[in-house]
Amino acid sequence: MSKVIRGGTVVAADRSYEADVLIEGETIAAIGPDLRGDQVIDAEGALIIPGGIDPHTHFEMPFMGTTTAETWESGTYAAVSGGTTMVVDFVIPGEDGLLVALDQWEERAARQACSDYSFHVSITGWSKTIFDEMETVVGRGVNTFKHFMAYKGALMVNDDEMFASFQRCAALGAIPFVHAENGDLVAAMQQKLMSSGLSGPEAHAYSRPPDVEGEAVNRAITIADAAGVPVYIVHVSCEQAHEAIRRAQHKGIRVYGEPLIQHLTLDECEYANPDWAHAAQRVMSPPFRDARHQASLWAGLQSGSLHTVATDHAAFTMEQKRLGLNDFTRIPNGTGGVEDRLSVLWTRGVETGRLTPNEFVAVTSTNIAKILNIYPRKGAIVPGADADLVVWDPKAGKTISAATQKSIIDYNVFEGMQVSGLPRYTLSRGEIVWGDGVATPRPGRGKFVRREPFQAVNRALSTWKELTAPRAVNRSPEHMPIGV
Numbered sequence: 001m002s003k004v005i006r007g008g009t010v011v012a013a014d015r016s017y018e019a020d021v022l023i024e025g026e027t028i029a030a031i032g033p034d035l036r037g038d039q040v041i042d043a044e045g046a047l048i049i050p051g052g053i054d055p056h057t058h059f060e061m062p063f064m065g066t067t068t069a070e071t072w073e074s075g076t077y078a079a080v081s082g083g084t085t086m087v088v089d090f091v092i093p094g095e096d097g098l099l100v101a102l103d104q105w106e107e108r109a110a111r112q113a114c115s116d117y118s119f120h121v122s123i124t125g126w127s128k129t130i131f132d133e134m135e136t137v138v139g140r141g142v143n144t145f146k147h148f149m150a151y152k153g154a155l156m157v158n159d160d161e162m163f164a165s166f167q168r169c170a171a172l173g174a175i176p177f178v179h180a181e182n183g184d185l186v187a188a189m190q191q192k193l194m195s196s197g198l199s200g201p202e203a204h205a206y207s208r209p210p211d212v213e214g215e216a217v218n219r220a221i222t223i224a225d226a227a228g229v230p231v232y233i234v235h236v237s238c239e240q241a242h243e244a245i246r247r248a249q250h251k252g253i254r255v256y257g258e259p260l261i262q263h264l265t266l267d268e269c270e271y272a273n274p275d276w277a278h279a280a281q282r283v284m285s286p287p288f289r290d291a292r293h294q295a296s297l298w299a300g301l302q303s304g305s306l307h308t309v310a311t312d313h314a315a316f317t318m319e320q321k322r323l324g325l326n327d328f329t330r331i332p333n334g335t336g337g338v339e340d341r342l343s344v345l346w347t348r349g350v351e352t353g354r355l356t357p358n359e360f361v362a363v364t365s366t367n368i369a370k371i372l373n374i375y376p377r378k379g380a381i382v383p384g385a386d387a388d389l390v391v392w393d394p395k396a397g398k399t400i401s402a403a404t405q406k407s408i409i410d411y412n413v414f415e416g417m418q419v420s421g422l423p424r425y426t427l428s429r430g431e432i433v434w435g436d437g438v439a440t441p442r443p444g445r446g447k448f449v450r451r452e453p454f455q456a457v458n459r460a461l462s463t464w465k466e467l468t469a470p471r472a473v474n475r476s477p478e479h480m481p482i483g484v
C-alpha cells in the first residue's frame with residue numbers, strides 16, 4: 001500500500017519547497033506536485049522534514065554503579081514521539097571485550113527498538129585483543145569508536161592508548177569519538193572539593209570548569225591529527241572547547257563538534273537550586289555552563305564550526321540520583337532529552353531566528369547522516385531514501401512535563417518549558433509510528449543500520465597524510481661524513 005504526504009512544504013538541509021511525498025513500502029518513491037497514493041497523510045500548514053537522528057544516547061548502560069533506567073523500548077518510543085527516527089547508542093565493553101558487548105547491545109536493541117538504530121563501540125583500554133576486535137566491529141557495520149578522557153578509574157583512557165586506537169581507526173576507515181575532559185584534573189578537584197566540605201551537586205560544576213574541557217579537546221585533536229584521522233568531539237559545552245575546534249578547522253584539521261540541546265538551553269544556575277533533587281537531576285558531564293558559553297555554541301551551529309545537536313540521553317531515576325546524596329562524585333552523571341530535542345531546538349533556535357529551518361534539519365539529521373556515512377539513505381528527502389519523515393507542525397505546542405512524557409524516568413530537565421513545533425506524524429521506513437498524539441510502534445520493529453567505513457573525509461585525509469608523510473633523504477656516499 002502506498003502513502004502520500006500531501007499539502008506540506010518539504011524542508012531539506014539545502015532548501016525548502018512545496019511538494020507532496022509519495023512512499024512505496026519503506027522508501028520514498030517520488031516528490032512533486034499532485035501525487036496520488038492509497039493513503040493520504042495530511043501535511044496542510046506543516047513542514048515535511050527528514051526524521052531526526054540522535055547520534056548520542058545511552059540506553060540500559062551500566063555506569064557509576066548502576067544502569068541507566070531508560071530501556072531500548074521506552075527510549076526509542078520517546079524518540080519517535082518527538083520526531084527522532086534513529087538513535088546511535090554507545091556500547092560500553094566489560095571484561096569480555098568489544099564483541100561480547102556489541103552482541104549484548106544488539107540483542108537488547110533488536111528485541112525492543114521502536115526506531116532504527118546503530119552503535120558506537122567504546123575503547124576503554126588497549127590490548128592486542130582490542131586491536132583485533134576493532135576490525136571485526138567495523139566488519140559488522142559500526143564505523144565509530146568512542147574514547148573517554150574522563151571518568152578516571154573507570155572508562156578513562158590515556159594519551160598513548162588514544163593514539164594507538166586513533167591510528168587503528170585511521171587504518172580501518174573509522175572515526176574516533178571523544179568525551180573530552182581532563183580526567184586527572186577532574187578527579188583531583190573532586191577530592192579537593194569534597195575535603196573542603198562541598199559535597200552537594202553544585203560542586204559538580206566547580207570540579208569540571210571550561211578550561212578542563214578546552215584543554216582535553218585540544219589534546220584529542222592533536223592526537224587525531226598525529227594519527228591522521230578525522231575526530232568527532234561529543235557534548236561540546238563551552239567556548240574553550242569550541243575555540244579549540246575552530247582553531248583546528250582553520251588549520252585544515254578534520255574535526256566535528258556536537259553540542260547538546262541541554263547545554264544550548266539550560267545554564268549553571270540549575271546547580272544552585274535549593275532543592276537537592278532538582279540540582280542532582282541536572283548533574284551531567286560536562287556540566288551546564290553560563291550564557292556566554294551558550295552564545296558560543298549557537299554561533300558555532302550558525303557558522304558551521306559545530307555540526308550536530310544531540311542529547312547524550314543517559315537517564316537515571318531520582319532513586320538512582322540519590323546514590324550521591326552525601327557525595328556529589330557518586331551522583332550518576334546523565335540527563336534525558338531524546339523526546340524533546342527537536343521541539344526545544346525549534347523553539348529556542350528557529351523561533352528566535354538563531355537558526356533557519358534548513359539549518360535545523362542539517363544539525364538534527366542531515367549532517368549526522370553524512371558524518372556517519374549513511375547519507376542519503378538517512379537524513380535526506382530524495383527518491384530511494386528510507387521514508388523516515390516527520391510532518392512537523394510549527395504551530396502546535398505543549399508544556400514539557402514529566403507527567404506526560406514517554407520516557408520512563410520521573411522528572412524532565414525541561415520541565416515547564418513551553419515549546420512550539422511538534423510532530424503531527426512520524427514515519428519510520430514508511431510506517432506511521434506516531435500520529436495525532438498517539439504512538440503505535442511495535443517494540444522490535446526497529447532495524448540495525450549498517451555503516452560502512454572509509455567515508456569521503458577519511459579517504460581525503462589519508463591521501464593528504466600519505467602525500468605529506470615524513471620521508472628519509474637518500475644521501476650518496478660523497479655527501480656523507482668520512483668514515484661512516
Ligand SMILES: NC(=O)NCCC(=O)O
Nearest residue numbers: 179284285312314333334
Ligand atoms: N554525559 C554524562 O554525564 N553521562 C553519560 C556518559 C557520558 O557521555 O559521559
Ligand SMILES: [Zn+2]
Nearest residue numbers: 179234235285
Ligand atoms: Zn560523555
Ligand SMILES: [Zn+2]
Nearest residue numbers: 056058312314
Ligand atoms: Zn554520552
